[in-house]
Amino acid sequence: MSMHKDPGTVAVSPRTLAERLDDVPASTWTSCPQCQLPLYGPKLERMLRVCPGCGHHLRLSAVQRLDAITDVGTFAELDGGLRSSDPLAFHDSTPYPARLERMRERTGRPDAALYGTAAIGGRRVALCLLDFAFMGGSMGSVVGEKVARAAELAAEEGMPLVTCSSSGGARMQEGILSLLQMAKTTAALRRLSTAGQPHISVLTDPVYGGVSASFASYADVILAEPGVRAGFAGPRVIEQTIRQKLPDGFQTAGFLLRNGHIDAIVPRAELHGVLARIVDFHAAPRVRNPAPATAEDDAGRRDGGEPPKGPEGPVDAWQAVQLARHPDRPRADEYIEAVFDDFVELRGDRMTEDDPAILGGLARLDGIATVVIAHRKGRGTAEAVACNFGMPHPSGYRKARRLMEYAERTGVPLVTLVDTPGAYPGIRAEEGNQSAAIADNLAVLSQLRVPVVSAITGEGGSGGALALCVSDHLMMLQHATLSVISPEGCASILFNDAGQAPRAANALRLTARDLMRLGVADEVVPEPAGGAHTDPEGASRRLRRALRHQLGRLADASMDECLQQRYLRLRAVGSMVER
Incomplete structure (x- = not known):
């Protein structure tokens, strides 16, 4: 074997990663x-x-953001030539016009915002995005004008508005004119809301000051990317003002979600899909004729009189209480998954927290766009504790009211699923004004200008249940209950013996059969033999059919007539004689 080197080969010494990277373009x-x-x-x-x-x-540029959230090639920019002037002749280290020109050269954009139309999931939307690379995404006259024009376009052409914010706040170089963009943009969004079109706000890191305190927070749905930092005042300003060290995680996406300020944290890769579902919800039909009645529908539907008897015949009131509370009975999230075609959960009361005892969001039933609100008890000990056993705080009822008003603004019917021992009777609930929260819901539901269908699926405890019950049609599952107080509470107060709960249950007339006779319930939905817990799938099918029929029946009704009938229904409640 020859030992000489091949003249065509060259010995190469090993190179470190750093040395190899030196040959790669820095970008x-x-x-x-x-x-x-x-x-x-x-x-x-x-x-x-x-x-x-x-x-x-x-961080993404505005153009990169477009590619991430819109259907490829669908964005059409509008008014791209708008440029800020220099109303204050502002001069810090650099004259304002020179600073603007430098930003234009660096970003290739005339200002920090671009707007236009695009498609998301095949549905047309108005869109406005901020680019942090242009003066920190600060809001001056051009940014405010583009947000306002995007909102006006969405209102005029009947489509959702999507905004994506990344901003340090107001643009100081434009002084008070920048500050007033906050009022200008929210005024335009208010007109959009009045027109019945939704605003979906996406928070991307960071969002502070005038943008946070205006259009970024004034929205029907607020989504945030993981790691977002957002708030009114920046952390440095807060620490200097209050002379305190801020806790870990302050003003982060998790902080915003826990405190009820946003609806969801959505990873960037999932954002297009989530936006598409929300936009598609708003494009779903609002009017649908009732589905043809089936023999099973007729068996389960009553306009009055004796409700249907299950295969095991009627149960007494205490048995009904036990069945309504059965630990294996289907829970709200299980009914929602089985009954509705799609569901996007929305969270938070926009003030203090997200109460997990109230579950709500956007759904579709047989293609009909619907807002759903439900009491959530949780399955198993850990989840039940996390959901406070289905007993809402005031924040839960405020979240419910927010969703009720969302349904009204966008013209979609409301479905409520009731299953709660009652509103939470604790110190924090009283500090949060539980009474006012429930009263507000009752008032809002009484005049909500969309069809409302309520279903009591388990136990309906006192005012905490009633806060979701005022409706055009109240149905009850066969073994559900609705009462002014729990049987145990009634027995303790009136019979001085909690052990007399079975007697109290019968005296309270709290079963579906009793409530039909009293004219409180409109319909009893039969349960599978032995109760809903024996066949959750079958119970869900029956509930779905009943809800579908009632939504269809109400869809073509005059809203003025619905409101009048809803009010007369409430006025007629009671039993009295006049002498």
């Missing part, structure tokens, strides 16, 4: 600002600039 590689992982540029772009190591969401 090809970057590092994650959170975990410092080296990131290959083209791969990072394919991953929508989300770090594969720690999940950190790196």
